[in-house]
Amino acid sequence: MAEITNLRPPYDVSPVVAGLVGATVLVVSVSVSVFVWTCCRRRASKKQQxxxxxxxxxxxxxSIYPEPLGRGAGQRKAERAGPEPPAPDYGPGPTSPESGTPESGESEEPGPSPGSPSPSPPxxxxxxxxxxxxxxxxxxxxxxxxxxxxxxxxxxxxxxxxxxxxxxxxxxxxxxxxxxxxxxxxxxxxxxxxxxxxxxxxxxxxxxxxxxxxxxxxxxxxxxxxxxxxxxxxxxxxxxxxxxxxxxxxxSFQKCVGRGELQVSLSYQPAAQRMTVVVLKARHLPKMDITGLSGNPYVKVNVYYDRKRVAKKKTHVKKCTLNPVFNESFVYDVPAELLADVSIEFLVLDFDRATKNQAVGRAILGAHSGTAAGADHWRRVCSCPREPVAMWHSLSEY
CATH class of the missing domain: 2.60.40.150 (C2 domain)
Known part of the structure; x- marks a missing residue:
């Protein structure tokens, strides 16, 4: 009689264990797929940013930069195909004889009379x-x-x-x-x-x-x-x-007859003996930039006692504007008996990262005020304590 061969596997696998192994493999494969997809999306978004x-x-x-800056293939083909195009016309330069209009901010002066000697060229x-x-x-x-x-x-x-x-x-x-x-x-x-x-x-x-x-x-x-x-x-x-x-x-620095105006507010608290100074805003500031573009103004507030500076603060820089709004307040301790000898200077400057900051103008309030508006503002602040008094002041040359 023929021998019956045992066809059963050498070991049995529990269905629970097989399910756990399958679930683990599925979770790992899904996690790897999500990770690869996220990396690809991030790489594509970085290229587009x-x-x-x-x-x-x-x-x-x-170059000190590790990646060379090369042209695209389309630009290289265009350069090989034909000659270099002519340079764009930027207009006459500042000293070119072709410029017939004066620079912005400069007044056009009449030419010399026939009898007067001609001015020497620069x-x-x-x-x-x-x-x-x-x-x-x-x-x-x-x-x-x-x-x-x-x-x-x-x-x-x-x-x-x-x-x-x-x-x-x-x-x-x-x-x-x-x-x-x-x-x-x-x-x-x-x-x-x-x-x-x-x-x-x-x-x-x-x-x-x-x-x-x-x-x-x-x-x-x-x-x-x-x-x-x-x-x-x-x-x-x-x-x-x-x-x-x-x-x-x-x-050349552009000169302007009008230097603009600055609005400030002052209030004095007799009980605390404190002076609150608020730099509100400025208007009609001159274009100090040589290109005629808007400036970057800010205000320095200097407190003087008997012509000696005892405190200084400044506002933030307002970018590319000639009518900035600051709305920044500063508090100073000023005894009541010293009010007659205290003056506050508001110095408006144009911030320039490349060169030295240029002074636009200033206004002085208090004991050493040179204008009637400055003296009147200070008198109203001292006569009306605890009441903020705001006024516009024309900026004078620094």
Whole structure:
């Protein structure tokens, strides 16, 4: 009789254990799939986001940024296909004879009469050559400061200069960059590239480049040779690199007859012997920027006792406005017997990250007030305690 073979498995698996193993495998596979999907989504969203606004410095064609800034394939084909398009027309420069209208804020003066001697032309300050390019893939503005020619001598002994260039992107002035100093030359060759990332092409029409040419001085303040303002309104982002050469003009500060007004509120508490000063707002401030754009005003509040400053505070900076609203209060301890010798100075300044802050004007209230409005405001505050008194004051020259 034939032997019957046992076809049963060598061991039995419980259905409960098999279910637990299957559920564990399912949970692990789902978790891995969700993790991979999340990583892919994050990577895709990072590619679509606008990169932060920053700049990269290149010296002599060597980049300190690990990733090279290259053109797209479409731009390279367009460059190989035809010659480089002509440079956009930025209009005449500040010292160009083609500019027939005066700068903003300057009054047009009549020309000299035939019998009077003609005024001597300003001394030439040289030229500055730069290159401007835009990269669509990186959303980056690439500015190369190439060279300067014919700079004036700032050292009478060596008849040379130690030039360098500061550059700022207007009107935000979020970055200030500068080249290295080249010693004893009037024709410096910088060849330094600055790359500003995170600038969409739609914003280029509202920007301008400000170049300030200086000469380094070891023992005193650096000498300012001149400046060049280059608006980007005519720049075509799709075009290739644009080479530009502009005359360096004298650095000019816009002068304005009216310096605006400042509204402040004062109140005195006799019981606590405290003076509350509230800087409310300002209006009709002059455009202190050389490009005619709005300024960045703020107010410094100085308290003087017998012409000696005993306290100082300042408000926050209001960006790009000529009619700022501050609404900031400051409290000072002022004894009642010293009110006759106390004065408060409100100094309005224009914040500038690239250069020194410019004083717009000031108003003085109290013992040393030079205006009738300032004296009247102080008299009303002292005669009406615990009552806030707000008034507008015209700013005078600092």
């Amino acid at each position: 606008t990169p932060p606004y920053k700049f990269i410095h290149m010296l002599k064609g060597v 001394a030439p300050l040289g030229t500055l050559s730069v290159a401007v390019d835009y990269n669509f893939l990186k959303k980056a503005l690439v500015v190369t400061i190439q060279e300067a020619r014919g700079l004036p001598a700032t050292d009478p002994q060596t008849q040379a200069a130690d030039p360098y260039v500061k550059m700022t992107v207007l009107p935000d002035r979020r970055h200030r960059v500068k080249t290295r100093v080249l010693r004893r030359t009037r024709n410096p060759v910088f060849d330094e590239t600055f790359t500003f990332y995170g600038l969409p092409a739609s914003q280029l029409q509202d920007l301008a480049l400000h170049f300030l040419v200086l000469s380094f001085d070891r023992f005193s303040r650096d000498d300012v040779i001149g400046e060049v303002v280059l608006p980007l309104a005519g720049l075509d982002p799709a075009a290739a690199k644009v080479q530009l050469t502009r005359d360096i003009s004298q650095r």
